Amino acid sequence: MDSVLKINYLKVFLATMLIFSVVPMASSQESKDLENAELRNKYQNEFIELYDQKLYLQSLRPAKEIVALTKELFGENSYRLITPLNNLGSAYYMVEEYELAQEIFRECIQLIESNSNIISPELSSPLYGIALTLNQFGQYEDAVKVLDRALRINHVNNGLYNPDQIKIHDSLTESYVGAKDVEKANHHQSFQVFISKKYYGINNLQVDESLNKLAQWYKRTGQIYSEREIHRELLNRQESRKEGNMASLVETYKNLSFSHRREGMDLFQSINPLKEAIEAINLMETPDLNLKFEVLLDLGDTYISFGRIQAAKKAYLECWMLINEDQLMREIIEDRFSAPVRVRNVQIPKTFPLPNIGEEIGETVPGSISMTYDVDTNGQTINIEVIESTPKGIIDREASKIINRVIYRPKYIDAEPQSTEGLSISHQFNVRLSGIENEKDKESGSEITEEPLDEPLENPIG
DSSP states (O other), X not given: OOHHXXXXXXXXXHHHHHHHHHHHHHHHHHHHHHHHHHHHHHHHHHHHHHHHTTOHHHHHHHHHXXXXXXXXXXXXXXXXXXXXXXXXXXXXXXXXXXXXHHHHHHHHHHHHHHHSOTTOGXXXXXXXXXXXXXXXXXXXXXXXXXXXXXXXXXHXXXXXXXXXXXXXXXXXXXXXXXXXXXXXXXXXXXXXXXXXXXXXXXXXXXXXXHHHHHHXXXXXXXXHHHHHHHHHHHHHHHHHOTTOXXXXXXXXXHHHHXXXXXXXXXXXXXXXXXXXXXXXXXXXXXXXXHHHXXXXXXXXXXXXXXXXXXXXXXXXXXHHHHHHHOTTHHHHHHHHTSSOEEEEOOOOOSEESOOOTTOOOOOEEEEEXXXXXXXXXXXXXXXXXXXXXXXXXXXXXHHHHHXXXXXXXXXXXXXXXXXXXXXXXXXXXXXXXXXXXXXXXXXXXXXXXXXXXXXXXXXXXX
């Protein structure tokens, strides 16, 4: 074999050897990638299962593994990391590791911006996550800026009235609450009703849900008049439907009643919606006794919270009479009357002595008080006794006066009201060091005056 042939032969031989040496390596890499992909899917299923079960701490391990495997499979800058990073950030947030969550969400944002653009719809989730952590840190103004960006991205990609933006508005609400800007918080709640009307249509039941949500917001923030107006709008919508949901209608009547009852100013306005609810139930072809029971119970609670003891007892008796119409109601009714229930709750202050308007709270020390009392057959608290208080004598008189104003639905057995002995309450509060001496002077053992029955009481459902 001449030299040229030898050289050509060697080239062919080496090329052949190279091919055969590369194929096993490639095959080995493919096998490893396949194994990692299967492992990634396994961890993904594990993460979803744990997260859905609210086992957030346990979900961290598979979430971290998914991120690591995704980087190994697709590279450090792959767009496939977006979801794993969001999941890991969410898991950190749920276990209150807010700094780590924020770090992961920021990594996700950088990844999206490098792979896509600054208005990519995928940015909404990590921006939302960062804003949640900022709210937790009390950095409300920074959270608003982040959420505003998330909202703009949402509008650019999905339109002004898409329902996916609702959670952003909810978080903006919480940010503005933290920043003590109720007006802007109100805007982000009320705008959700506007979204529902535009997106679903003004007569769609989804609008009812958004109205209910808005009413709950107003209730939460003590905006009773605004809450009541929403309930009235909702009631008009429900009454105008030929075939509406009776349970939803009754719930609106009850909510409207309670908005008046909380003010404690107008018994008629508090009672009237409940009577209308009972009338609507009675007009049903087959009256729903469960609904009727709930309304009658509310009726009794409303009467008793206004001090109308006999009217309350009559309403409670009507509850028990439902058993005559259906014996299956007995268990439900007995359960609801098995123990006294507060229907007018007056709170012991969390800070005492109370500062004047505009006055600084100043330096405080922790305080506590433990009390026992009984409830008579009229739902009145009696035999109020302070068991222990620290500092001694500071809040005793005020706390006793407050417990004296609490009203209960009394316990009933077989339609008869029962007294209950030995109820107790423990309360932690902050003691203002300024003004303590004045309070000690007031604690001179003065008697607690009983409030008369069957007269309107101050601030039902305080």
